[in-house]
Amino acid sequence: MPQLEPAPLLRGEIEEALDAAGHLDDRAIDLAGIALLFAALDRPGVSLVRYRHHLDDLVAGVRDAQAGSALEAAAALQRVFGERFGYDGDRLTYDDPQNANLMRVIDRRKGLPVALGILFTHAARGAGFALDGLAFPGHFLVRLETKGERVILDPFNGGRVMEIMELRRLVKQMMGPDQELTPALTDTVGNRAVLLRLQNNLKTRAQGQGDVERVAFLARSMLRLVPDDAALWLEYGQAEKHLGRLGAAKAALEACLEHSLDGYQTIEAQRLLQALRLALN
Structure with missing residues (x-):
């Protein structure tokens, strides 16, 4: 058999x-x-x-x-x-x-x-x-x-x-x-950087095609490997907001603020969160 x-x-x-x-x-x-x-x-x-x-x-x-x-x-x-x-x-x-x-x-x-x-x-x-x-x-x-x-x-x-x-x-x-x-x-790069480079090829193509659902899917899967990546949390939050999934967007933007050391990321996440809170109230 x-x-x-x-x-x-x-x-x-x-x-x-x-x-x-x-x-x-x-x-x-x-x-x-x-x-x-x-x-x-x-x-x-x-x-x-x-x-x-x-x-x-x-x-x-x-x-x-x-x-x-x-x-x-x-x-x-x-x-x-x-x-x-x-x-x-x-x-x-x-x-x-x-x-x-x-x-x-x-x-x-x-x-x-x-x-x-x-x-x-x-x-x-x-x-x-x-x-x-x-x-x-x-x-x-x-x-x-x-x-x-x-x-x-x-x-x-x-x-x-x-x-x-x-x-x-x-x-x-x-x-x-x-x-x-x-x-x-x-310079050599770590394993996470290599895997993100692989997945970014797919995400960039999805962005070029305007496939926001695909961008959100890829960003979320990548975040499982790099849960402290503020830029990726911001990108994921933006995609979820565009798709109208406001609860997921809010959670992602809050995660961005938790991990962000970048001024632009912080300001943009705060701006989007303020708009989301108005929409959710």
């Missing part, structure tokens, strides 16, 4: 898991695991089991290479993702929302730079290598470090090693011809 696959997680179970992750130390966050939970919110009824098995296969492939140096580890990642599993960046339909849903990225073997970067990070870390996302603008890159050696990789282009001149060209392409490569652009 074939073994039955475990039932898909219910939305409430996914939200509880995201809430729990919101209280973890950043380094304790399972980057790919949380990305799959975000993906599952958009794909109710689909089990995560085979996707988690695939993550294990990626780790095993890199570990089996028994790489020593940083360049050997980079080559192992390139072989596993490119030759064995056929991953690549989606250049033809770059703005397709599937490219930021990790389940669909695994299904299609293509995605955005940050989505592919999450898979690279999971595989490398699982195999014992230090790999982190970078603050580089417009095109997500990762830095692999082992035994005192560092290399910067481009997951969107098969894990290609980025030399300094390529980074200089890319930063001008992303930020303008007068922009120079500065150390801050290659």
Whole structure:
């Protein structure tokens, strides 16, 4: 008798898991695991089991290479993702929302730079290598470090090693011809920042399409991971107010004030709250 696959997680179970992750130390966050939970919110009824098995296969492939140096580890990642599993960046339909849903990225073997970067990070870390996302603008890159050696990789282009001149060209392409490569652009970022960058791709597209319901949904799910993000609480409150859900808007704006250290956020939240109180009375 074939073994039955475990039932898909219910939305409430996914939200509880995201809430729990919101209280973890950043380094304790399972980057790919949380990305799959975000993906599952958009794909109710689909089990995560085979996707988690695939993550294990990626780790095993890199570990089996028994790489020593940083360049050997980079080559192992390139072989596993490119030759064995056929991953690549989606250049033809770059703005397709599937490219930021990790389940669909695994299904299609293509995605955005940050989505592919999450898979690279999971595989490398699982195999014992230090790999982190970078603050580089417009095109997500990762830095692999082992035994005192560092290399910067481009997951969107098969894990290609980025030399300094390529980074200089890319930063001008992303930020303008007068922009120079500065150390801050290659600073590492934490797991939460990477996951927010992934979800912001979806939220920005929803904003561009005027889909306020989608913006509210994405903002609320992101807040489970970063419950002290005042800017996101403000954005969520604005969306809920626009949708006429005044109780949810009031709670979100009050949360913004609780966490805000920014003058504009405080003033805007207070202004919206005053208008809401008048509407609710």
